[in-house]
Amino acid sequence: MTTASVVTNILGSLLAILVSLKLLTSFLPNLLVGLPTKIRLRANQSLLKCSKDLNKIPVLNFGWKNASARRAFVLASERPSDYTNKIYGDRVHIAYRDRIRRESFIGELGQPTERKLLGFFHPYCNAGGGGEKVLWKAVETSLKQSKDNICIIYTGDTDVNGSDILESVKNRFEYQLDSDRIIFIFLQKRDLVESKRWPRFTLLGQAYGSIILSIEALNKITPDYWIDTMGYPFAYPIVSLFANIPIVTYTHYPVISTDMLQKLKNMPGFKMNFKLIAKYVYWKSFMLAYKFAGSYVDIASVNSTWTYNHIKSIWSRSKKSHIIYPPCSTETLIEGCRNSDSSQRLNQAVVIAQFRPEKRHELILSSFSSFIKCTAEKELIPKLILIGSTRNSEDEQYVETLKEYAFGTLKIPAEFLEFKTDCKYEEMKKILYSSWFGINAMWNEHFGIAVVEYMASGLIPMCHASAGPLYDIVVPWDPKENKQSTDGALKTGFFFIDKSDPDYLAKDSSKYSTLSNLFTQVSKLGTSDRIEISNRGKICSLSKFSDVEFERSWNKILDELNSIGDVDIFG
Numbered sequence: 303m304t305t306a307s308v309v310t311n312i313l314g315s316l317l318a319i320l321v322s323l324k325l326l327t328s329f330l331p332n333l334l335v336g337l338p339t340k341i342r343l344r345a346n347q348s349l350l351k352c353s354k355d356l357n358k359i360p361v362l363n364f365g366w367k368n369a370s371a372r373r374a375f376v377l378a379s380e381r382p383s384d385y386t387n388k389i390y391g392d393r394v395h396i397a398y399r400d401r402i403r404r405e406s407f408i409g410e411l412g413q414p415t416e417r418k419l420l421g422f423f424h425p426y427c428n429a430g431g432g433g434e435k436v437l438w439k440a441v442e443t444s445l446k447q448s449k450d451n452i453c454i455i456y457t458g459d460t461d462v463n464g465s466d467i468l469e470s471v472k473n474r475f476e477y478q479l480d481s482d483r484i485i486f487i488f489l490q491k492r493d494l495v496e497s498k499r500w501p502r503f504t505l506l507g508q509a510y511g512s513i514i515l516s517i518e519a520l521n522k523i524t525p526d527y528w529i530d531t532m533g534y535p536f537a538y539p540i541v542s543l544f545a546n547i548p549i550v551t552y553t554h555y556p557v558i559s560t561d562m563l564q565k566l567k568n569m570p571g572f573k574m575n576f577k578l579i580a581k582y583v584y585w586k587s588f589m590l591a592y593k594f595a596g597s598y599v600d601i602a603s604v605n606s607t608w609t610y611n612h613i614k615s616i617w618s619r620s621k622k623s624h625i626i627y628p629p630c631s632t633e634t635l636i637e638g639c640r641n642s643d644s645s646q647r648l649n650q651a652v653v654i655a656q657f658r659p660e661k662r663h664e665l666i667l668s669s670f671s672s673f674i675k676c677t678a679e680k681e682l683i684p685k686l687i688l689i690g691s692t693r694n695s696e697d698e699q700y701v702e703t704l705k706e707y708a709f710g711t712l713k714i715p716a717e718f719l720e721f722k723t724d725c726k727y728e729e730m731k732k733i734l735y736s737s738w739f740g741i742n743a744m745w746n747e748h749f750g751i752a753v754v755e756y757m758a759s760g761l762i763p764m765c766h767a768s769a770g771p772l773y774d775i776v777v778p779w780d781p782k783e784n785k786q787s788t789d790g791a792l793k794t795g796f797f798f799i800d801k802s803d804p805d806y807l808a809k810d811s812s813k814y815s816t817l818s819n820l821f822t823q824v825s826k827l828g829t830s831d832r833i834e835i836s837n838r839g840k841i842c843s844l845s846k847f848s849d850v851e852f853e854r855s856w857n858k859i860l861d862e863l864n865s866i867g868d869v870d871i872f873g
């Protein structure tokens with residue numbers, strides 16, 4: 303296929319979808335959510351037919367109303383999880399537990415109920431990353447909030463089944479979920495949202511793919527709420543128009559940002575380069591579409607201040623938005639060091655970061671070296687411990703280069719520096735609990751979970767003054783009021799900048815020191831000052847980034863959602 307035909311195809315489909323939308327909006331919500339006619343009669347008859355042999359599985363065909371029939375069955379069911387589409391595929395079946403109680407099942411079918419179906423659209427729910435931790439904590443919280451909440455997980459992980467997925471959630475995140483109220487709906491068309499499926503016009507292709515995938519999801523079972531925890535914004539207009547249900551989003555990252563557009567515009571020779579201009583127009587139209595999609599969101603939540611600022615500038619129209627930091631289980635780390643005496647900590651500075659150039663180990667090493675060279679009192683010099691994983695031989699090579707640089711070029715004495723590339727979690731915790739300082743040198747790290755872990759473990763963070771650490775994590779904290787403060791004296795850590803930063807000139811260099819000077823500064827801190835900073839940091843990390851805090855915020859969203867649902871669903 304040529305590029306031109308791909309584009310015409312996609313644009314054609316989008317246009318067709320938009321036109322059909324207008325025609326269908328009045329009728330579709332009824333199709334997807336409204337009860338199929340005679341559903342009780344038909345279900346009763348079909349169950350009666352199989353009543354002699356309860357192992358016979360009655361399969362019903364409600365045609366275009368399959369999704370709403372499945373929905374009605376789930377709402378009346380004894381164990382919602384039986385209605386996964388793993389076993390019988392897309393055939394609409396009635397589960398065994400409901401077959402054996404035919405009369406009461408039919409009695410409840412289609413009756414008003416307090417039960418609510420929360421549809422979590424997360425096509426990669428088995429990936430096990432930070433985004434999935436958010437998903438599963440949200441699911442756990444939703445199930446805990448009310449026994450009437452039932453979670454539907456729309457996923458494309460067709461290679462596994464629901465119990466496999468929940469098993470790995472338990473192993474990885476230690477979340478115990480009520481599996482009876484989790485319905486896994488497996489989607490077949492996930493490849494449409496993979497970036498490698500669209501080598502060209504990736505943004506457009508994925509947008510189109512997410513629309514198709516969300517239609518597939520709605521067509522399997524229609525939820526009461528659409529909760530997007532992965533970020534497929536172009537599905538929102540479809541969901542809203544087709545099913546007329548409230549939409550909640552948890553955005554990690556905007557699909558396109560004003561920064562991207564700005565960067566393109568600032569490229570040298572932009573005005574003369576047709577290709578760049580065409581790209582700009584493409585991205586700009588995409589941005590407008592993104593804005594449009596955002597207007598369908600009822601409650602928007604984002605994972606950080608950085609994302610909040612970007613989303614706010616794009617989705618100014620969406621009514622409610624919140625920052626909900628991801629659950630970082632800080633309570634577990636804090637609990638772990640409850641019994642250790644802070645004043646016994648060693649003069650050690652830890653760096654936890656993957657061995658990759660953007661983590662700027664070199665900057666840390668060179669700053670450390672210049673600090674050593676200008677420090678007369680050797681006992682003030684902390685031992686620097688670099689902890690990190692290496693993913694492949696390239697990373698290993700990188701570590702060798704760093705060692706050569708540190709010991710060879712900079713001549714840092716071996717007593718002051720240690721590399722740990724295969725540190726187990728338990729050992730890492732031990733080091734955290736017995737050290738004073740934690741360093742993060744990455745520029746514009748959107749978040750920085752390592753920094754949160756430093757603080758929860760009582761370390762004093764020394765961070766590059768940008769993004770997550772600056773705006774979200776290492777903020778001044780008032781321990782009496784237990785809230786963020788503007789008083790610099792209540793700091794929870796320290797910042798530095800460096801001449802090599804891409805935005806060095808834009809920063810106020812009188813406000814921040816260099817890392818090398820920062821080493822000098824913190825090495826002179828007295829024990830009582832250290833303990834104060836460390837304690838504030840622990841409280842701050844507990845208040846902002848604990849699982850409990852996430853639960854509290856998510857419960858608030860659910861409450862808000864209930865109040866929307868009460869007024870204008872179908873209204």
Ligand SMILES: *[C@@H]1O[C@H](CO)[C@@H](O)[C@H](O)[C@H]1NC(C)=O
Nearest residue numbers: 362363364365366368393394
């Ligand atoms: C509805 O489900 C039945 C089986 O339960 C299936 O045969 C039929 O094709 C489905 N209809 C649609 C439109 O999906």
Ligand SMILES: *[C@@H]1O[C@H](CO)[C@@H](O)[C@H](O)[C@H]1NC(C)=O
Nearest residue numbers: 342343346347350405408409
């Ligand atoms: C189901 O059908 C049977 C036989 O026709 C009837 O006796 C029963 O009342 C029906 N149940 C319901 C709940 O309608």
Ligand SMILES: *[C@@H]1O[C@H](CO)[C@@H](O)[C@H](O)[C@H]1NC(C)=O
Nearest residue numbers: 388389461462463464465466
């Ligand atoms: C899920 O799949 C695993 C194998 O991957 C199997 O052992 C297990 O019985 C399956 N569970 C269900 C409920 O089908």
Ligand SMILES: *[C@@H]1O[C@H](CO)[C@@H](O)[C@H](O)[C@H]1NC(C)=O
Nearest residue numbers: 554555605606628748749750
């Ligand atoms: C938000 O999500 C982005 C993209 O996954 C990630 O880079 C960033 O670290 C996240 N922020 C937080 C606070 O988790």
